[in-house]
Amino acid sequence: MKFITKTGLKALVTGLIRDYKVYGTVKKDGFPAYGEITDAKQLVLLQTPTHLSAKGFVFPERETLLRFNMEDGSHKPVVEAADQVIIGLHACDIHAMLLMDRVFAYGAPDANYLARRAKTLVIGTDCMPDEHCFCQSIGTMHATEGFDLFLHQTKNGFAIDVGTKRGAAILRKYTKAVTAAASEIRNMEAFEKKRAGSFKTRLDAPAAALPAIYARSDASPVWDRIGSICYGCGSCNNVCPTCYCFDVRDEPAANLKQGERVRVWDACTLEEFALVAGGHNFRKPRGARLRHRFNRKFRYLTDVFNAPFCVGCGRCIRTCLVNINIAEVTNELIAEDAKRGIIDETVRTKKAER
Numbered sequence: 142m143k144f145i146t147k148t149g150l151k152a153l154v155t156g157l158i159r160d161y162k163v164y165g166t167v168k169k170d171g172f173p174a175y176g177e178i179t180d181a182k183q184l185v186l187l188q189t190p191t192h193l194s195a196k197g198f199v200f201p202e203r204e205t206l207l208r209f210n211m212e213d214g215s216h217k218p219v220v221e222a223a224d225q226v227i228i229g230l231h232a233c234d235i236h237a238m239l240l241m242d243r244v245f246a247y248g249a250p251d252a253n254y255l256a257r258r259a260k261t262l263v264i265g266t267d268c269m270p271d272e273h274c275f276c277q278s279i280g281t282m283h284a285t286e287g288f289d290l291f292l293h294q295t296k297n298g299f300a301i302d303v304g305t306k307r308g309a310a311i312l313r314k315y316t317k318a319v320t321a322a323a324s325e326i327r328n329m330e331a332f333e334k335k336r337a338g339s340f341k342t343r344l345d346a347p348a349a350a351l352p353a354i355y356a357r358s359d360a361s362p363v364w365d366r367i368g369s370i371c372y373g374c375g376s377c378n379n380v381c382p383t384c385y386c387f388d389v390r391d392e393p394a395a396n397l398k399q400g401e402r403v404r405v406w407d408a409c410t411l412e413e414f415a416l417v418a419g420g421h422n423f424r425k426p427r428g429a430r431l432r433h434r435f436n437r438k439f440r441y442l443t444d445v446f447n448a449p450f451c452v453g454c455g456r457c458i459r460t461c462l463v464n465i466n467i468a469e470v471t472n473e474l475i476a477e478d479a480k481r482g483i484i485d486e487t488v489r490t491k492k493a494e495r
């Protein structure tokens with residue numbers, strides 16, 4: 142494990158700014174957020190989660206996929222990707238980005254996402270859970286891959302996990318790293334212990350049991366209850382680091398000669414998401430939309446990718462104006478399932494361990 146001082150981090154960030162577009166965690170109007178870093182002083186390594194995730198840097202809210210010419214019928218793909226660095230991702234967000242990598246490489250590979258991702262360096266950092274974080278229950282509390290460097294803040298600087306050759310190269314090029322002293326590693330381990338004991342939100346069943354529990358919960362009264370208060374505003378999708386649904390639109394220019402095909406984020410909690418020709422809507426009730434979203438996180442995508450698509454970051458909980466809480470809802474479904482007397486072996490094992 143490597144070590145740099147606080148001055149060493151400043152040198153690293155200053156060097157990166159010279160050669161890359163650098164984004165990192167900052168305080169915007171007092172709130173934790175990601176923003177462009179043009180001076181190392183702007184970077185504030187945050188232990189609490191940002192309101193929006195970092196997904197927009199690799200999967201922008203709006204991007205042009207191709208430009209077309211309606212006069213001659215030609216079109217030209219647009220792939221825009223610049224060398225960039227994202228500093229300050231927490232372990233859950235690194236897991237989220239690894240999931241997005243799998244999604245956009247699955248089936249027909251997505252050239253735009255993959256090009257941007259290949260040019261993105263990721264520098265992770267430690268965090269401390271707030272009352273809504275539940276990554277410990279999902280298994281996304283630590284990242285062992287998906288980053289180039291991972292900074293563990295210690296008393297005198299940063300102990301660093303080097304994840305890739307690119308990470309080692311930027312460390313060599315821009316700053317002076319030494320082997321971490323035993324005292325710095327002890328410092329890091331003490332923080333980790335404190336962190337592990339700080340979670341207030343927990344799921345009452347292991348993540349591996351959730352697909353089956355969700356599969357038995359389609360008729361739960363929970364969906365109508367939360368559907369009756371949900372605004373269908375889409376905020377939970379927008380802030381989620383693993384929600385990746387998008388819409389594709391052709392936008393002709395005013396001269397009706399050229400145009401662009403753009404993709405924009407979409408959200409399964411919006412009323413028109415499942416609206417099809419003829420005015421039919423597969424998921425008009427808000428409860429049905431929430432049931433779909435939660436099932437995507439713990440069941441449908443797990444069936445395809447063999448991993449939960451919720452990383453426990455708690456963003457959708459923090460952002461929801463009516464306090465719909467995916468962890469509480471999941472625990473209600475777990476409790477309903479237990480009442481049915483169908484307790485998965487995985488649930489039983491977890492209870493026995495307590």
Ligand code: SF4
Nearest residue numbers: 371372374375377461
């Ligand atoms: S659950 Fe909350 S954030 Fe999500 S759509 Fe409903 S009201 Fe909006």
Ligand code: SF4
Nearest residue numbers: 381451452454455457
């Ligand atoms: S569903 Fe909510 S808690 Fe889970 S990853 Fe998305 S925003 Fe985070």
